[in-house]
Amino acid sequence: MKSVPIVVKEKLRAEREKLKASSKKLKAKSQQPTAKTQNRTSFYLLFSLSFLISCDSRRIYEDNLEFKDHAWKVTEEVRFSFTIPDTARRYNLYYNVRNTLDYPYARIFITYHLYDSTGSELSGKLVFHDLFDQKTGRPLGDSGLGDLYDHRFPLLEHRRFSYRGKYLVKLDQFMRQDTLQGVVAVGVRVEEDTK
Numbered sequence: 001m002k003s004v005p006i007v008v009k010e011k012l013r014a015e016r017e018k019l020k021a022s023s024k025k026l027k028a029k030s031q032q033p034t035a036k037t038q039n040r041t042s043f044y045l046l047f048s049l050s051f052l053i054s055c056d057s058r059r060i061y062e063d064n065l066e067f068k069d070h071a072w073k074v075t076e077e078v079r080f081s082f083t084i085p086d087t088a089r090r091y092n093l094y095y096n097v098r099n100t101l102d103y104p105y106a107r108i109f110i111t112y113h114l115y116d117s118t119g120s121e122l123s124g125k126l127v128f129h130d131l132f133d134q135k136t137g138r139p140l141g142d143s144g145l146g147d148l149y150d151h152r153f154p155l156l157e158h159r160r161f162s163y164r165g166k167y168l169v170k171l172d173q174f175m176r177q178d179t180l181q182g183v184v185a186v187g188v189r190v191e192e193d194t195k
Contacts, residue, residue, distance in 0.1 A: 058194060060085070064096055064187030072183040078171040080188040084161045089192055093156040095171060096187035099131050101139065101147045103182030106132040109174040110186075112155050117166045126174060129153045148184060158193050 061082035067073075084091065097108060108131055113124040131151060132139050141149035161167070169188045173180050 058191040060091065060190045060192060062096075062187065062189040064098070064185045066185040067183060070100060070102065070182060070184050072173045072180040072186065074173060074178045074180075078186055080169045080171075081166055082169070082188070082190050083166050084164055084190075087161055087164055090158045090160050090195075091156075092154065092191050092193050093159065093169065094152045094189040094191075095155055095169075096185070096189060097129075097131065097141075097151045097153070098184040098186075099141075099149055099151075100182045100184060103131055103180075105175070106130055106134050106137070108183075111172045111174050113170040113172075114156070115168040115170070116163075122167075123156060125155075127153070127155065152189065155188075158195065 061080075063080055065078055065080075067076070072078075093114070095110065095112065099108075107128050109126060109128040111124065111126045114122045116122055129151065130140055131149065139149050141151040143149050155169070171186055171188070173183070
């Protein structure tokens with residue numbers, strides 16, 4: 001068997017390295033998105049984003065107050081101020097609740113008060129809603145982050161306001177308990193009624 005000269009071995013090794021490098025480049029290039037793929041991805045991303053934004057086009061106001069230590073103390077003032085832009089339209093008012101599995105009851109009782117800019121109370125009522133199923137104890141609401149559950153409950157629907165301007169909603173927990181564990185946040189949402 002003849003031995004291969006060292007010079008030939010070096011040339012073969014160099015050619016092999018070149019082939020490996022060019023195959024890596026081709027592989028990397030094939031994995032990179034083309035301009036057409038990038039444009040298509042950008043289009044779908046923009047379409048999805050515009051769809052999500054348009055889904056919430058009825059919202060006039062929404063804000064949430066997060067509680068320290070995931071507990072709603074009876075002494076904490078929960079107030080939300082919003083502006084009504086048009087008296088010819090009707091509006092829906094909701095309250096939001098975010099709770100954890102540490103919430104000790106199936107229901108939540110709250111009292112809401114709606115005030116105009118002069119401080120006159122326009123509406124107020126004790127309302128209650130289920131956060132957990134009464135029979136099974138299964139948590140209700142939307143969950144996207146572990147043991148956090150989001151709820152939106154109606155306060156006033158199809159409401160027409162007498163004048164444009166500022167209004168205030170005050171929420172009080174009415175659970176006969178000074179510190180209500182498991183309530184992460186509460187809030188208010190005002191949106192145009194489309195019905």
